[in-house]
Amino acid sequence: MIVRRFSVAVLAATLAVGACKGDPPPPPPPAPPMANQDSLQAYRDSVAQAEADARAAAARVAAERAEEAARTRAMAAARATLEAKVLFDYDVATIRSDQEALLRQKADILRASPTVQLRIAGHADERGSTEYNLALGNRRAAVIRDFLIGFGLAESRFSIVSFGEQQPAMTGSGEAAWAQNRRGEFQITAGANAINAGN
Amino acid sequence: MTKVWKGGLVCAVYAFGLPAVGLVTVATPAQAQDRDSIPGVSLGLVYENQLQPTLAMQPFTGRFGGAGLAAEVEAIMGRDLRNSDRFEVMDSLPAGLVGDVLDYRLWDRLGAVMLVTGQVEGTGDGFILILELHDVVYGQVTERGRFRLPDAADPDYRMAVHRASDDIVRWATGAPGMAATRIAFTMTDADYNSEVYVIDSDGENLTRLTNFRSITNSPAWSPDGSKLAYSSFKTGLPRIYQLDLATGAEWTLPDVRGEGDYMAPSYSPDGQTLAFSILGNARSGVFTYNIARECCLTSLSGGQHYDLSPTYSPDGLKMAFNTNRFGDNVPQIMVMPAGGGDAETLSPYEYGGRGYYTSPDWSPVGDLVAFHGAVRRGTHHILVADMANDGRRLLQLTWEGNNEDPSWAPDGRHIVFVGERRWGFGLFVVDVASGRLRPIVSGRKVGLPDWSPPIGASN
Known part of the structure; x- marks a missing residue:
């Protein structure tokens, strides 16, 4: 009895592994040495149980993978949201109303991801003086920081820097380029692996 | 019996008196202003006709x-004397x-x-340049000087000739020249790295000083010309450094x-x-x-x-910013x-009005502050405020393109600035007294020029 159970367990394990890996079906089981109804039924039950266990395990793994993928996708989306640039109007350092939603999303993510820290870099378009544009870029970065702090986030999670007009996102002159160049950019300086999407 | 050419000099010196030239009184509110014009500046300003003494150069001998250097020394000096804008050469x-x-x-x-007559004599260890300034009408020598020149291959050779040119200017006008100077500025490459370069006042000897492959800004000469301060992103965050030009040693502002x-x-x-700004x-x-x-x-x-x-006033008592x-x-x-304290507005700001004025530079000898500004978006011009009148009189020096970041020459009369024209960017020098303009670097993305003090032999 002990021997038979052992062989059945081995068989079940073989089936489970087979099911799990999707290998070709196992060879037909050898006929049990003593073929009475009880033992045959027990044998069938154990095979069915093993197959069910294998299916459940596979489903669990698939679910875990899907969950992991969803989590990765959400994290990537959250990261992209955190890093998305915020645009400004000409010669001012005030948050544009059409940029507020993005900043709120950033604030949600930051609240759900307490170890994440950001460097906010302010930029200006090429018009105006080089040194003053450094100041304007710094003002823009500071205004973004202050907006985020307004959602209850700690100031220590932000640092700011300005590149003025000196690192345009888009080359060329004209409003199309300038509009993309008047911006705040975001670099994750800590906690990049612990981004939670928030709500 | 007055000397005729001295009379010419008197006229010229009168014309050099800056406040008498080209400065325009502030427009009264009743006057209709072009809505794009800068308050305090009249459009259509015409410089007073200046009588410049005519200066000739007898071909130099050696x-x-x-002898091999004589023609070149004469050519360098001839260009310097033209660039001084004090003579018709x-x-x-x-x-x-x-x-x-x-x-x-x-x-x-x-x-x-x-x-001007000149003779270049070999000494076996470099050369001696013997210069004489003559009064043509009276047929006599008015000044004479001897100048040591190193070999033409020596890095100080051209600067030594420029120093001789500045002495001619001083002999003839009593005023300092600016030939023996350099201009530091930034140049930006296709990857948006900007490095510090220097160039001689006559547009020769373009030399790169930094190679940080980063953004470096705002080069500023120390008053003795031995050091340059600048701000750079080379560590990732903008910090201020000072470069010793003789040793190459760099000091970091903590x-x-x-x-x-x-x-x-x-x-x-x-x-x-060192005065500077910390932002953020x-x-x-x-x-x-x-x-x-x-x-x-x-x-x-x-x-x-x-x-x-x-930017400090030359007496060190005030600061424009x-x-x-x-x-x-x-x-x-x-x-x-x-030392800090109550500040007064210098630029022509009217409360609630428009106007964008930045980048001040205080003249090293005169009571003038240069800056650039615009009322109309995108078109900036170089302006000079007369501090003797509380800055209420303004001179506009540029009328075309976009113009930024003025810096005074040590003669208090010339200004270098960044000009943007249809063909691109360039460094221009403008003579404040005559309005005459000359480009010294063209076609490169240049910025933030700073004019050096006189470069002495030890520098």
Whole structure:
């Protein structure tokens, strides 16, 4: 009895592994040495149980993978949201109303991801003086920081820097380029692996 | 019996008196202003016709091995004297036409009132340049000097010739020249790296000083010309450095105030103090640091608003700077005591009005502050405020393209600035007295020029 159970367990394990890996079906089981109804039924039950266990395990793994993928996708989306640039109007350092939603999303993510820290870099378009544009870029970065702090986030999670007009996102002159160049950019300086999407 | 050419000089000197030339009184409110014009500046300004003494150069000669250099030295000096904008320099005449013997009557008939003669003598260890300034009308030598020149291959060779040119200017006008100077500026490459370069005042010897492959800004000369301060992102965050030009050693301004953008350094006239801005801190604004003793950070101005681009008056008592305290879109120039205190607006700001004025530079000899500004978006011009009239009289020096970042030459008369034209960017020099303009670097993305003090032999 002990021997038979052992062989059945081995068989079940073989089936489970087979099911799990999707290998070709196992060879037909050898006929049990003593073929009475009880033992045959027990044998069938154990095979069915093993197959069910294998299916459940596979489903669990698939679910875990899907969950992991969803989590990765959400994290990537959250990261992209955190890093998305915020645009400004000409010669001012005030948050544009059409940029507020993005900043709120950033604030949600930051609240759900307490170890994440950001460097906010302010930029200006090429018009105006080089040194003053450094100041304007710094003002823009500071205004973004202050907006985020307004959602209850700690100031220590932000640092700011300005590149003025000196690192345009888009080359060329004209409003199309300038509009993309008047911006705040975001670099994750800590906690990049612990981004939670928030709500 | 007055000397005729001295009379010419008197006229010229009168014309050089800056406040008498080209400065325009502030327009009264009743006067209709073009809505794009800068308040205080009249459009259609015409410079007073200046009588410049005509200066000729007898073809230079040489001996003891100096003959080979004579023509080149004469050419360098001729260009320097033209660039001084203090003479009408006659085109040089071939030696065969002029002859070896000095003939005052010939030069008088050609219209010259001053004549420069030069002789280059080899010494076995470099050369001696013997220069004479002549009064053509009276047929006599008025000044004479001997100048040591190194070999033409020596890096100081051209600067030594420029120093001789500046002595001619001083002999003839009593005023300092600016030939023996350099201009530091930034040049940006296709990857948006900007490095510090220097170029001689005549547009020769373009030399790159930094190779950080980063953004480096705002080069500023120390008053003795031996060092350059600048701000650079080379570590990732903008900090201020000082380069010793003789040794190449670089000193870093310590993080005296932690995080923030450290930018726009400027030396006090005694060279002891560096003024600069720190932005993005709890208290942004203008700070000073005693670089001689490496101590004593002082906060001069700022707070919630940003003050930047400080520049000292030549007596070291005042400081002009740029501020956003009237609004981010209307930066203005203000003046405060050099130790901090109440500031007064220098640029022509009217409350609630438009106008964008930045990048002040205080003249090293005169009571003039240059800056650039615009009322109309995108078109900036170089302006000069007359401090003797509380800055209420303004001279507009440029009328085309976009013009930024003026810096005074040590003669207090020329300004270098960045000009943007249809063909691209360039560094231009403008003579404040005559309005004459010349490009010295063309077609490159240049920025933030700073004109050196006179470069002495030791530099």
